């Protein structure tokens with residue numbers, strides 16, 4: 001908690017203390033540019049993460065839907081095979097429930113195509129069993145194998161199954177997005193630590209004089225920390241704004257969950273990138289402070 | 301207040317100072333002489349903890365230097381006014397800000413002490429130079445500014461390293477006068493100088509002890525000084 005007031009300090013500004021370190025126009029510009037570029041990239045990584053997340057959720061929902069077993073068997077075997085299928089399903093791990101769709105329900109399903117007077121009983125219609133999976137899901141291949149042994153007329157139709165690799169890919173993409181944001185933050189920390197190191201070296205004489213007149217390390221560090229924090233904040237704010245504009249003008253269909261057309265922020269998502277400048281400022285604060293305290297240890 | 305006990309120091313090669321003992325009491329006035337390169341500046345640096353001795357003990361205001369952390373050293377330095385041989389100003393800041401730097405470093409409200417600062421600048425005769433940058437000043441002006449910075453925290457001890465180097469005799473006497481005034485206020489003064497005339501001039505006004513570094517040792521100079 002001792003860091004928070006110091007972080008606040010970094011923005012409050014103290015003209016007297018700020019002037020003790022001579023200004024350095026060029027490196028200041030570089031730090032700002034770095035922060036701006038990193039924030040710009042982070043906006044895209046964030047948009048990618050959120051879009052991939054939406055995609056994974058959307059496809060994931062579809063997966064939770066039920067699968068069906070279709071049984072087509074010669075007239076005499078229909079009842080035995082149906083019983084066999086139900087028995088198999090009852091003992092298959094990963095299945096929460098199996099429901100034989102009653103004939104009248106089946107007739108209602110077919111009515112829109114064939115009219116209400118269809119003599120379902122007289123038609124060789126397949127029977128349908130609706131399966132609800134548990135959260136863990138079932139092993140479809142194993143079930144197919146068992147069904148072919150017990151009820152040769154049964155066909156497992158899990159048409160949603162093809163989506164699983166896509167959901168996995170979307171999840172991985174989301175993870176990559178967050179990882180990118182982490183790497184962008186770490187890169188920014190490294191770059192700021194480097195330029196803080198250079199600034200400290202360039203001002204070795206100033207630091208020496210300050211130590212001689214009784215300045216504590218934290219006081220000296222603050223002069224540098226304040227500078228770099230403010231530059232990172234300003235740069236990141238510019239970069240974030242630019243990134244958000246770029247994302248806003250990306251062409252998209254506005255509704256679909258596709259990776260390309262869905263890249264962007266929805267609703268309250270737009271508030272998330274606004275945290276980037278603050279995170280950048282925090283990163284700069286930490287990186288500069290650590291660097292400064294380490295360098296100062298070497299000066300009497 | 302400042303106590304050196306059997307202190308030795310070397311910069312890596314042989315010992316420059318060896319078995320030095322020194323005690324600065326409140327209200328005392330010491331001169332430190334010796335040929336160039338004898339180690340006068342080095343001894344002063346040991347007194348305000350810019351250097352740590354290779355042997356012996358340094359006690360500052362009753363606290364052992366060896367047991368102090370960096371913050372404690374910083375706080376202790378605020379109680380010792382130092383006129384450095386090379387002044388040690390920040391060349392990008394105007395003189396007034398250089399002189400009030402110790403206040404800023406100590407976290408004091410500089411604006412609130414503007415009156416004191418002005419008085420101090422007048423005392424050393426630099427009111428007109430308040431806005432000048434240190435490189436624009438003459439040698440004597442810089443020496444007086446350094447003295448002003450040394451006393452702005454109202455320290456009880458003042459260590460002056462060649463405070464009259466690079467200035468003419470008249471200016472030397474003026475600076476000496478300021479140091480004698482500070483001594484009369486009860487402050488302990490230690491002046492490193494190779495200017496024997498300055499020491500003689502001072503002796504007419506204060507009971508100053510003269511120390512000399514000779515052959516790595518600290519000796520009390522004879523009555524000829």
Ligand SMILES: Nc1ncnc2c1ncn2[C@@H]1O[C@H](COP(=O)(O)OP(=O)(O)OP(=O)(O)O)[C@@H](O)[C@H]1O
Pocket residue numbers: 311316334335336337338339340341342343385494
């Ligand atoms: N940082 C250092 N590293 C190595 N040697 C040093 C260092 N500082 C001083 N010396 C050496 O120590 C010796 C004493 O230096 P010091 O500055 O204490 O002498 P001084 O008595 O103050 O001389 P002067 O009258 O010229 O100011 C000199 O020979 C100098 O070269």
Ligand SMILES: [Mg+2]
Pocket residue numbers: 340341342385461462
């Ligand atoms: Mg010297």
